Amino acid sequence: MDAERLIRDDASVTHPQVYDNMSSVSDPASDVQSCAHCGFSWATLSRVELATRMSGAVESFVNVMKAAGSDVAARPSAQRWSILEYGGHLRDVILSIRERVVLASVLDVPVGTPIFRDERVDIGFYSEDTAADVALELQVVTYLFLKTVATLPEHFEDRKLIYSDRTPLEITIASALLNALHECEHHLGDAFEDLTLLESPTS
Numbered sequence: 607m608d609a610e611r612l613i614r615d616d617a618s619v620t621h622p623q624v625y626d627n628m629s630s631v632s633d634p635a636s637d638v639q640s641c642a643h644c645g646f647s648w649a650t651l652s653r654v655e656l657a658t659r660m661s662g663a664v665e666s667f668v669n670v671m672k673a674a675g676s677d678v679a680a681r682p683s684a685q686r687w688s689i690l691e692y693g694g695h696l697r698d699v700i701l702s703i704r705e706r707v708v709l710a711s712v713l714d715v716p717v718g719t720p721i722f723r724d725e726r727v728d729i730g731f732y733s734e735d736t737a738a739d740v741a742l743e744l745q746v747v748t749y750l751f752l753k754t755v756a757t758l759p760e761h762f763e764d765r766k767l768i769y770s771d772r773t774p775l776e777i778t779i780a781s782a783l784l785n786a787l788h789e790c791e792h793h794l795g796d797a798f799e800d801l802t803l804l805e806s807p808t809s
């Protein structure tokens with residue numbers, strides 16, 4: 607499916623060491639692809655299944671942020687973001703995909719604007735993020751996102767969009783929704799890995 611290629615391609619534009627883990631592999635038993643790093647499958651889900659998994663992943667992410675305590679803003683290595691930065695990124699991705707879904711509900715195959723994930727961090731837009739703020743923001747944007755999913759008119763999942771001119775692949779709204787869930791579950795894994803690395807810095 608094109609959805610995962612889109613994430614991988616967008617990820618490779620800058621800081622590839624951070625994003626190469628978004629690559630995917632094909633399941634030889636079917637056309638469904640999965641993430642080589644986290645195992646996420648782009649198999650079709652119902653809206654209820656999507657909402658349940660996304661809520662659960664974000665709730666778990668917030669719990670990892672709490673568990674990290676003062677380490678939440680620490681980068682375990684130069685190649686990784688901090689848990690707080692992954693959280694800020696996830697917040698912005700959820701907002702970004704929500705806007706793409708709304709746009710694609712109105713226009714035929716709209717081309718979105720890249721999220722500029724690294725630039726947001728490098729310029730300093732996350733520099734005043736606190737764990738308490740990001741936890742609340744993640745919960746709010748997830749609620750907004752899932753409200754959009756719940757109110758999406760029937761059959762609108764089939765409408766098409768293009769993420770951006772950096773990733774000129776035509777995907778459906780259904781794929782965009784799965785991408786959002788993948789971001790939540792994948793970065794939850796990143797946060798757990800950060801936590802493990804921070805607790806065992808010499809390993």
Ligand SMILES: [Zn+2]
Nearest residue numbers: 641644646792
């Ligand atoms: Zn993944």
